[in-house]
Amino acid sequence: MEEVYVNVSHLDSDDKITSRKQTGPRSSESRFHGAVVLCLGLLSVFLLAGLIGLAVHYYNSMQCSATEVSAVKNNLTELLQASYDKILSLFEERDLLRTISKHMENNLTELRAQLTAMTEKSDWPKDRCCPAGWKMFGRTCYLLSVDSGSWDKGRQDCRDRGADLVVIDSREEQVFLSDLAPVDTWSWIGLTDKEVEGTWKWIDGSSLTTSYWDANQPDNGGGDPNCGEEDCAHIQTGKKITKNWNDLSCDASLRWICEKMA
The missing domain is CATH 1.20.5 (Single alpha-helices involved in coiled-coils or other helix-helix interfaces)
Known part of the structure; x- marks a missing residue:
């Protein structure tokens, strides 16, 4: 192959x-x-x-x-x-x-x-009114005297008129009386501490419960012998309504406010 x-x-x-x-x-x-x-x-x-x-x-x-x-x-x-x-x-x-x-x-x-x-x-008479010269407040007539004199003289004059020195027993009456006289008028009211020194009472025998004394009053003369005992109260217009009371010798000569029912 x-x-x-x-x-x-x-x-x-x-x-x-x-x-x-x-x-x-x-x-x-x-x-x-x-x-x-x-x-x-x-x-x-x-x-x-x-x-x-x-x-x-x-x-x-x-x-x-x-x-x-x-x-x-x-x-x-x-x-x-x-x-x-x-x-x-x-x-x-x-x-x-x-x-x-x-x-x-x-x-x-x-x-x-x-x-x-x-x-x-x-039964209040509809025609009841105050004598001439008096002013009405509520059912009471008030008279601011024209003359001036001692606290006792003022009270006697009020009694002779069928009235008495004013007794202030409500705030409304206090407000009314504070505007009754001209400004800076001093007027006797029916408040005294003749019986007990420092215990002030109204002439109707009621005790003083609400008062409107000025600041630091009453002070009974503040110990000043020339002021003597200050046993009678007066109101002075033109001052604050809640503080316009003062104590003064009752022999001082001021005007006064009488009060009687109409």
């Missing part, structure tokens, strides 16, 4: 050359397709990230708007509730005022009826 020898190294070299010539373009094409796929993948990722970012931003915007709307709603609710409460309060006050007004009206009507009944039943 005839032996045939083949140059394997030559074939292998050609085959390798052929193989390299055949696989070169295919390899470049594969790399190109791979790059395209990679770019598309990255682009998709970027697009997806952008969409997610937009979605998050939109969601946050919606959340912010919802929060603002909720806050406005709460404020309006509070304002409406406050207005409602105020209206209820005004209605309650109105009803209370109506009740008070009705109650006062009833009381005034009842009081008016009582006064009318008292007037009709009273």
Whole structure:
């Protein structure tokens, strides 16, 4: 048999050359397709990230708007509730005022009826009046003397007129007498502590319960021997109504105020 020898190294070299010539373009094409796929993948990722970012931003915007709307709603609710409460309060006050007004009206009507009944039943003469020169307050007549003299002289003059020195037994009377004389007029009243020093009594024998002494009065002369004993009281017009009494020597010369029933 005839032996045939083949140059394997030559074939292998050609085959390798052929193989390299055949696989070169295919390899470049594969790399190109791979790059395209990679770019598309990255682009998709970027697009997806952008969409997610937009979605998050939109969601946050919606959340912010919802929060603002909720806050406005709460404020309006509070304002409406406050207005409602105020209206209820005004209605309650109105009803209370109506009740008070009705109650006062009833009381005034009842009081008016009582006064009318008292007037009709009273034996007070309708034509009763004070003598000339006297002034009426309530059912009492008062006279401020023209002359001046001691406390005893003033009391005697009042008695001669069917009266006596005034006894002040109410604040209303005190107010009336404080305006009876011109300003800075000193007038004797029926108050003295002649019997017991420091124990002031009215000429009708009643004890002094409510007084209107001036500051630091009565002081019985303050220890000044020139003043002597100050055992008689007088009222001074033009001073504060609640503080216009003073004690003075009964021999001092003052005007006086007489009092008698009309």
